[in-house]
Amino acid sequence: MAAPRALQECRAFPRLLGARRPYSSAPCPDPLKGGILRYLCNRFYDIEYLVGWCAKLRYRNLRRKNAYYGYTKEIYGDNVAAAYFVLSNRGRVRFQGQETWFCVDWRGKYSSDFLQLRDVPVVAIDLSGSVLNYNGLDNLVKLTALRSLDLSRCPHVDDWTLSRLHVFKDSLEELSLAGCPQVTERGLACLHQLEHLRRLDLSHLPSVPTPGLIQILVEEMLPQCEVVGLAPDSGAQTSRDGREEPGVPSGARRAGEIPA
Amino acid sequence: MIRAGRLCRGLGRPRPLPLPAGGSAPRSRQLRTGLPQRRDLFRDLEKEVVKFQKKLKESLPGSDWDPLGTTKGLPPERADVVIVGGGVMGWSVAYWLKALEPRRDALRVVVIEKDPMYSQASTVLSAGGIRQQFSLPENIQMSLYSAFFLRTINEHLGVVNEPPIDIQFNPSGYLFLASENGAAVLEENVHIQRAEGAEVCLLSPAQLKKKYPWINTNDVAVASYGLENEGWFDPWSLLTAFRRKAMSMGVFQCFGEVTSFTISSREIMMPEGELTFSRINYVRVHMPNSLEYQPVECSLVVNAAGPWSQKLAEMAGVGIGPPDTQEGIKLPVEPRKRYIFVWHCPDGPGLDCPMLVDTTQAYFRREGTGGNYLGGLSPPEEEEPDIQDLEVDHNFFQEKIWPHLAHRVPVFKSLKVKSAWAGYYDYNTFDQNAVLGPHPLVENMLFITGFSGHGLQLSPAAGRAVAELILKGKFMTINMEKFSFNRFVSGEQVLERNII
Numbered sequence: 001m002a003a004p005r006a007l008q009e010c011r012a013f014p015r016l017l018g019a020r021r022p023y024s025s026a027p028c029p030d031p032l033k034g035g036i037l038r039y040l041c042n043r044f045y046d047i048e049y050l051v052g053w054c055a056k057l058r059y060r061n062l063r064r065k066n067a068y069y070g071y072t073k074e075i076y077g078d079n080v081a082a083a084y085f086v087l088s089n090r091g092r093v094r095f096q097g098q099e100t101w102f103c104v105d106w107r108g109k110y111s112s113d114f115l116q117l118r119d120v121p122v123v124a125i126d127l128s129g130s131v132l133n134y135n136g137l138d139n140l141v142k143l144t145a146l147r148s149l150d151l152s153r154c155p156h157v158d159d160w161t162l163s164r165l166h167v168f169k170d171s172l173e174e175l176s177l178a179g180c181p182q183v184t185e186r187g188l189a190c191l192h193q194l195e196h197l198r199r200l201d202l203s204h205l206p207s208v209p210t211p212g213l214i215q216i217l218v219e220e221m222l223p224q225c226e227v228v229g230l231a232p233d234s235g236a237q238t239s240r241d242g243r244e245e246p247g248v249p250s251g252a253r254r255a256g257e258i259p260a
Numbered sequence: 261m262i263r264a265g266r267l268c269r270g271l272g273r274p275r276p277l278p279l280p281a282g283g284s285a286p287r288s289r290q291l292r293t294g295l296p297q298r299r300d301l302f303r304d305l306e307k308e309v310v311k312f313q314k315k316l317k318e319s320l321p322g323s324d325w326d327p328l329g330t331t332k333g334l335p336p337e338r339a340d341v342v343i344v345g346g347g348v349m350g351w352s353v354a355y356w357l358k359a360l361e362p363r364r365d366a367l368r369v370v371v372i373e374k375d376p377m378y379s380q381a382s383t384v385l386s387a388g389g390i391r392q393q394f395s396l397p398e399n400i401q402m403s404l405y406s407a408f409f410l411r412t413i414n415e416h417l418g419v420v421n422e423p424p425i426d427i428q429f430n431p432s433g434y435l436f437l438a439s440e441n442g443a444a445v446l447e448e449n450v451h452i453q454r455a456e457g458a459e460v461c462l463l464s465p466a467q468l469k470k471k472y473p474w475i476n477t478n479d480v481a482v483a484s485y486g487l488e489n490e491g492w493f494d495p496w497s498l499l500t501a502f503r504r505k506a507m508s509m510g511v512f513q514c515f516g517e518v519t520s521f522t523i524s525s526r527e528i529m530m531p532e533g534e535l536t537f538s539r540i541n542y543v544r545v546h547m548p549n550s551l552e553y554q555p556v557e558c559s560l561v562v563n564a565a566g567p568w569s570q571k572l573a574e575m576a577g578v579g580i581g582p583p584d585t586q587e588g589i590k591l592p593v594e595p596r597k598r599y600i601f602v603w604h605c606p607d608g609p610g611l612d613c614p615m616l617v618d619t620t621q622a623y624f625r626r627e628g629t630g631g632n633y634l635g636g637l638s639p640p641e642e643e644e645p646d647i648q649d650l651e652v653d654h655n656f657f658q659e660k661i662w663p664h665l666a667h668r669v670p671v672f673k674s675l676k677v678k679s680a681w682a683g684y685y686d687y688n689t690f691d692q693n694a695v696l697g698p699h700p701l702v703e704n705m706l707f708i709t710g711f712s713g714h715g716l717q718l719s720p721a722a723g724r725a726v727a728e729l730i731l732k733g734k735f736m737t738i739n740m741e742k743f744s745f746n747r748f749v750s751g752e753q754v755l756e757r758n759i760i
Contacts, residue, residue: 038421052420059415134411160411163431166487185611185629186430192471192612193487210629217611217629 062156065089066136076115078142079122083114085139092126096145101126121145128152128176134161141167152178152201159187166193176201178229183207185214192221203229331552335514335545338557339370341730342543344518344572345564346373347383348495348716349708351502352723353562355417358509360727365510370556372545374517380650382566383499383716385683387600387625387634389492389615390717391434392458393484395449395757396693399714400456401738402721407489409720410498417505425501428494432626433486435472435614437668442619443481445757450484459488474609474669479619492615492625495716502719516545521576522555523702536587538702540576560730562706567595567684569709576702586701589748593695593710596687597645600636601657605675608633621758622664632678637661638713652680685713691753694718696725696743706730707745 041048073081083093083102087110092101095117101124104110122143133156140146146168151157157180165172172194177183184207191197200222208214208230215230335342341357343350354369361367378384390410392403409416414424438446446462453460462484465477507513525538542555565572573591574580581587613626613633624635637660639645645653657677665672688695688710695710708726711718721738728736735741742754 041421048420055418055420056415159429159431163488163491186428186432189611189626190431190433213629214611221611 062131062133063135065131066133066138068135068138073139077118079120080115080118082122082125082139082143083117085136086125086127087114089127089130089132089136091128091130093122094124095120096123124148126150127154130154131156132161133157134164137161137164143168145171147171148174150176151180152176154180155182158182159184159190162187163190165191169193169195172196173198175199177205178202179204181206185209185217188214188218189221191218194222197222197225199226199228201228205230331547333515333547334552334554335370335372335516335556336368336512337554338368339512340367340558341369341560341562342556342558343369343371343562343564344543345562345566345569346371346503346513347378347381347564347566348499348502348719349383349566349711349723350562350564351499351506352719353564353708353726354506354511354723355502355509356724356727357730358506358511359416360724360731362731368512369506369510370512370514370558371506372514372516372518372543374515374548376515376548378499380684382684382686384496385600385650385681386495386713386716387492387623387636388495388716389434389490389625389714391486391490391615391714392453392456393434393436393449393460393486393490395445395452396742396754397452397456398738398740398742399693399718399756400453400458402718402725402740404457404489405721405724405738406717406719410493411489413498413501417501419504419508422504425497427497427501430491430493430626431488432492432612433490433614435486435616436484437480437617437619438482438484439479439619440481446482446484449757458486460484460486472609472612474671475616476668476670485614490615498716498719514545516547516554518543518572518575519546519553520544521561523577525577533585535701536581538577539704540702558704560704560706562708562726562730564708566686566709566715567593569593569686569707573699573702573705573707576699576705578699578702578705586749591695591707591709591745592688592690592748594687594689595647595684597647597650597682598636598638598685598713599645599652599656599680599682600634601661601677601680602627602632602634603672603675603677604630604632605672606631607671608675609669609671616668618664618668620664622661622668624665633672633675635661635665637664647684650682650684652682654680686710686715688712690748691755693754693756694722694740694743695745696722696740697729697745699745700749 037047037051041051069081069085072084076084079095083095086093087102087104090104090108092103093114094101095114097120102110102114123145124147125140125143126148128150129152132151132154141164149165149168149172151161157177159182162177162183165175173196175191175194175197178201183205188202188208191200200218202208202215202218205211211230215227218227218230219225343354350371350373354371357367357369375381390403390407392400392407394400394403410427410429413427417425436446450460450462462482463471464482465480468475468480468483469477503513521540521544522542523538524541525536527534527536540558540561542557543561544553544555546553561576563569563572570579570591570593577587579588579590608631609626611626611629615623615625617623620637622635622637624633626632627634637656639656639660645656654677657680662672662675665675686709692712693710694712694715695707697706699705699707706726706729708722711722715722722740724737725735725740728734747754
């Protein structure tokens with residue numbers, strides 16, 4: 001009798017360790033499923049304090065990674081500072097008239113050639129999978145020639161961040177928000193400022209409750225823009241010029257596809 | 261309790277005599293002639309318990325611990341700060357007091373709210389907008405700080421092991437329209453707003469028409485649109501976030517009504533005459549649905565009662581003196597009823613619909629994505645509705661709001677009202693701005709009230725200002741001396757310049 005019981009508890013143990021429900025407003029239905037940390041927190045003040053302290057450290061780290069590169073900006077100008085910010089966040093950046101992207105290698109190292117391109121505007125930025133948040137945009141807002149911005153799979157891009165993209169309204173043509181867990185339809189509503197937007201990738205947005213309806217509304221709001229990926233049946237979509245396109249191109253897209 | 265009873269019984273009763281040897285002999289007659297003196301435990305139980313309780317209390321001076329327990333929900337007997345009013349302002353002050361206190365548990369804060377259901381609270385019945393388009397620099401700074409606070413709300417109000425807070429912020433911006441007469445004021449306001457760091461742009465009628473084809477721009481001279489940090493959010497989420505965080509930091513919550521204050525006063529000769537200075541010593545809190553009450557000894561009272569703050573101030577003796585003296589100056593905050601209507605219009609403005617404030621002061625915004633809209637209008641001074649209850653006057657929409665809406669947005673000619681509700685504004689009749697800071701005569705009463713409809717959006721900053729005033733003795737982040745009670749004494753108005 002005791003052995004199966006013990007086995008059951010063993011099975012429950014990894015669940016206790018791992019379960020986290022990051023972005024939901026509903027309270028956890030079963031307190032046991034909240035994780036062992038939660039269990040300990042409810043009983044020991046020390047653990048609660050430690051967990052609170054860890055959360056504070058995480059926010060501090062996020063702030064550090066999104067810091068304003070004012071010193072670089074003063075010496076090298078807006079474009080180089082933005083490129084430096086993007087590269088140190090393991091992103092990619094392309095300057096006007098260049099075919100190649102400035103990338104980081106697997107160790108996070110990059111060449112400092114971009115320091116020579118002081119007066120060349122940045123036209124494309126790929127920050128997919130980075131920790132960019134609202135504060136990090138401080139480094140990018142001065143890029144008046146930015147045409148393509150990839151923010152796919154950024155866990156800290158939220159509606160406040162989207163509301164700040166209006167600074168690119170005269171230039172931005174391509175925007176990807178695929179796989180951002182915090183983006184909702186409330187933030188998408190303020191993309192109406194981006195009048196020159198030609199392509200908007202909105203696939204895999206888990207916080208958007210009714211993707212089909214939102215796709216229609218976004219298309220209505222941005223009539224000249226091609227909206228990709230919100231509707232549930234958008235495995236492969238036909239764009240306006242009849243070309244077949246994959247529904248989730250964001251991560252694997254290469255430089256050649258972006259209009260220079 | 262049982263043990264104590266036994267002890268009493270043991271003392272009260274004479275010890276039985278030891279039985280003589282043999283055991284079989286009959287019990288000997290007692291030597292006394294009177295009736296045996298037996299103390300009935302149950303007759304004296306109540307008295308004994310009270311005596312016992314008193315004794316225990318005396319043995320632990322300065323502590324609230326009660327071994328026998330009392331009614332649940334009573335406020336503590338002593339507190340440093342009593343905040344009257346558990347709306348967003350009250351909880352914001354409570355949170356900031358706890359966040360800024362010099363060491364943990366330095367202050368004992370109690371928040372008293374009379375309505376546990378929040379059924380008439382202004383906080384939860386508001387439309388929930390946030391904007392920077394004010395004309396007073398203080399208000400713009402407060403709003404900017406509040407936007408920053410709401411953006412980083414999880415860093416401030418996140419509780420360990422609770423899900424992250426989502427206040428459902430809609431960053432759609434405010435669009436103010438101005439007619440020929442109001443254009444100059446609007447432009448001037450935008451200059452002030454930009455100087456304070458708000459992102460606001462001006463739009464000509466042609467640009468407006470291009471951006472929002474559904475607007476009729478006939479009598480619009482210029483419009484201003486807030487690009488960042490403006491929009492609307494869910495008031496209830498913000499209130500519960502404040503409350504949850506403050507309670508996790510050790511703030512006491514109590515549902516009850518403050519019925520009176522115990523005040524000590526003294527008269528002091530001042531150059532301008534004899535003035536009566538007073539101090540609140542006890543706050544008397546009545547429990548809901550019962551006769552029970554509890555006096556709370558306190559050193560500071562924060563008046564965050566919103567629409568009812570004038571009544572609360574009168575309990576402390578504000579404004580009940582002769583009419584032309586300092587004691588006779590009332591707190592000029594009144595409840596005013598404002599309606600909010602929700603209507604459905606399937607062909608209405610789309611996802612890009614901002615919070616639009618018309619030249620006639622009628623406003624509306626999108627509510628969700630299903631073609632629902634929400635809006636209202638402040639009635640003119642002489643047509644204020646009765647404030648006895650929160651009944652909605654549906655004719656008000658038909659006669660006053662709808663014509664303006666249909667004129668501005670032609671598709672609203674066909675719409676269907678789905679629901680409506682009313683809420684109270686804490687309307688400052690003097691200059692429609694906040695009252696922040698202490699009263700000049702009642703030394704330990706601080707006001708945080710009179711926001712006249714934009715209290716929700718300024719609550720994080722205003723709460724912080726009052727907490728700074730309590731802990732540091734002055735405003736540290738934003739200087740809000742302008743909003744002190746003294747302006748009612750000097751008669752100097754702090755007015756917002758509204759667009760006509």
